[in-house]
Amino acid sequence: FVSSSIIETGKGNSRILSSMSKANHEVHTKTNLVTVASCPKASPVQCELMQSNCPFPHYFSTTLFSCNLSYLLCSFLGLLYQEYRDKSTREEIETRRLQDSQTDPEETSPSEETPSEAEPTSTIENKAPPQINLLRNSNSRFNLWQDLPEVQSSGVLSILQPDEIKLQEAMFELVTSEASYYKSLNLLVSHFMENERLKKILHQSEAHILFSNVLDVMAVSERFLLDLEQRVEENIVISDVCDIVYQHTVNHFSVYITYVSNQTYQERAYKQLLQDKPAFREVISQLELDPKCKGLSFSSFLILPFQRITRLKLLVQNILKKVEEKSDRESTALDAHKELETVVKACNEGVRKMSRTEQMISIQKKLEFKIKSVPIISHSRWLLKQGELQQMNGPKTSRTLRTKKLFREIYLFLFNDLLVICRQIPGDKYQVFDSAPRGLLRVEELEDQGQSLANVFILRLLENADDREASYMLKASSQSEMKRWMISLAPNRRTKFVSFTSRLVDCPQIQCVHPYVAQQPDELSLELADVLNILDKTDDGWIFGERLHDQERGWFPSSMGEEILNPKIRAQNLKECFRVHKSDDSQRRKLGSRNRQ
Structure with a gap:
């Protein structure tokens, strides 16, 4: 068996080797175990599992497995990515709820560590093969790595350590979710983009803006999926997938930046077409009603690439949390994560660039300067924030004035480097009467000053437009609005709770149970199952949070989430994030990062 049964052919391609001697394997027998010392594909776990009298023929023979894998991935293609993503994140929320209700996080499932798209896995004793029953829906079409017939019949589940099984699930999930994503992309192209009626309605330029370079994105996804599938076919116990992610991110994923950067044009064009072309609106409605779409809207297909590139980064984070520390696989996962983060940031910047430029032009037209x-x-x-506040009239000693005109309306435009203070004038215009660099702003909250001075704070300009110090006593409409202005005006001001970067483990945390779309520049859009540190909160239902997976900050309604009460779970979340975001390149080079020429 050892010398001849590692012939692994799948779809006509030699997967590993034609014989043991061809791989220059050194075989050592110890307590009926065979160690493969120099196989480039075999992990330490795989090496130890090779037995001289191997009872696991399916484990090493992937001819049959490759055929079944293709069938499996086809079954996954029955799930559109929107369904896959929504179901998995909701199950993740339920898993965290279960963890939070338990005393010891070690008693819960491995999904506690993950922004995962697969069903959670329960931790069990080493003696018995692990089984996954948590949140199992009899109608679910989700499959786990350990549910594969080849895996179950091989007996490897009784030999692999629970941590290795969790890692296998995380890597397998990345593959199956890519299959689901490719299915949805293919439907966007074949069902919508290539529809003959739609082609006749749209001008070439309109179609280009609406669909952008989606064909390039789909081609990249196809190549990526084929490489992932080939890796899984090589052995039931997957050696790694992050090296494939790294190569494709570096060499091919720039197509995502192009697509996502077009998002503002795309959204505007879609709204305009719905408004101006009844025929377009009618065809889109009919296409959406097709059973293939499963009740999903056309717009949900258009945003798939941005959702996927962001989620892919989270899936790599999930793998990174499970690989052995100071190992080659950790180094590879860190490299893949770093490259994905670069692509995601470029996508975000591409989206913001156009909207910011248009916004700045619009503001410039509305301003009339009373000063220089x-x-x-x-x-x-x-722009970071804009809005109306009430300015106290008269000198600061007039706090006790009993006049109806104690406050007067002013309007603030706060940019990332500049504050402009105005009064609104007729014609939707604003007259500027003061300004200051953002770095020269200071804020101070007034406490216990009575009802008339509730939600009042002092804004100090260390150097204003007249090159002198100035102070404004300002009143906000609510406590949350006051705090939002204070944090925006002076971002380095100490918040109520300690931030993620402080490395203190007892920071309050919350997980998102309802998606939220930011309405103001200082707000944070939330996806289901996001976990955030709570940096500040208000009595009227707003939270200032820092998302763990990307460290983005912003405000959101407290009703969008549920606080994580278990301190062990909070500490575990922080520990995992510190590991994911460590960026000491010199240390990573010492880990023996693979040559990626």
């Missing part, structure tokens, strides 16, 4: 004019439009400037 300040150029508003700049490539490095963008």
Whole structure:
């Protein structure tokens, strides 16, 4: 068996080797175990599992497995990515709820560590093969790695350690979710983009804006999926997938930046077409009603690439949390994560660039300067917050004045590097009467000053438009609005709770149970199952949070989430994030990162 049964052919391709001697394997027998010392594909676990009298023929023979894998992936293609993603995140939420209700996080399933798209896996004793029953739906079409007939019949589940099984599930999940994503992309192209009626309605330029380079994105996904499938076919116990992710991210994933950067144009064009072309609206409605779409909207297909590239980064994070520390697989996962993070940031920046430019032009047209004019439009400037506040009239000693005109309306435009203070004038215009660099702003909250001075804070300009210090006593409409202004005006001001970067483990945390779309520049859009540190909160239902997986900050309604009460789970979440975001390149090089020429 050892010398001849590792002939692994799948779809006509030699998967590993034609014989043991061809791989220059050194075989050592010890307590009926065979160690393969120099196989480039075999993990330490795989090496130890090779037995001289191997009872696991399916484990090493992937001819049959490759055929079944293709069938399996086809069955996964029955799930559209939107369904796959929604179901998995909701199951993740339920898993975290279960963890939070238990005393010891070690008693819960491995999904506690993951923004996962697969069903959670329960931790069991080493003596018995692990079984996954948590949240199992009899109608679910989700399959786990350990549910594969080849895996179950091979007996490897009784030999692999629970941590290795969790890692296998995380890697297998990345493969199956890519299959589901490719299915949805294919439907976007074949069902919508290539529809003959739609082609006749749309001009070529309109179709280009609406669908952008989706064909390039689909081609990249197809190549990526084929490489992932080939890796799984090589052996039932997957050696790694992050090296494949790294190669494709570096060499091919720039197509995502192009697609996502077009998002603002795409959304505008879609809305305009719905408004101006009844025939377009009618065809889209009919296509959406097709059973193939499973009740999903056309727009849900258009945003797939941005959702996928973001989720792919989270899936690699999930793998990174499970690989052995200071190992080659950890180094590879860190490299893949770093490259994906670069692509995601470029996608975000591409989306923001156009909307910011248009917004700055619009603001510039509305401003009339009573003081020396300040150029508003700049490539490095963008709006952080705008809105109306009440300014106290008269000197600061007039806090006790009993007059109906104690406060007067002013309007603030806060940019990332500049504050502009205005009064609104007729014609939707704003007259600027003061300004200051953002770095020269200080804020101070007034406490216990009575009902008339509730939600009042002091804004100090260390150097204003007249090159002198100025102070404004400002009143917000609510406590949350006051805190939001104070944090935006002075971002380095200490918040109520300690941030993620402080490395203190007892920071309050919350997980998102309802998606939220930001309505203001200082707000944070949330996806289901996001976990955030709570940096500040208000009595009227707002939270200032820092998302763990990307460290983005912003405000959101407290009703969007559920607080994580178990301190062990909170500490575990922080520990995992510190590991994911460590960026000491010199240390990573010492781990023996693979040559990626």
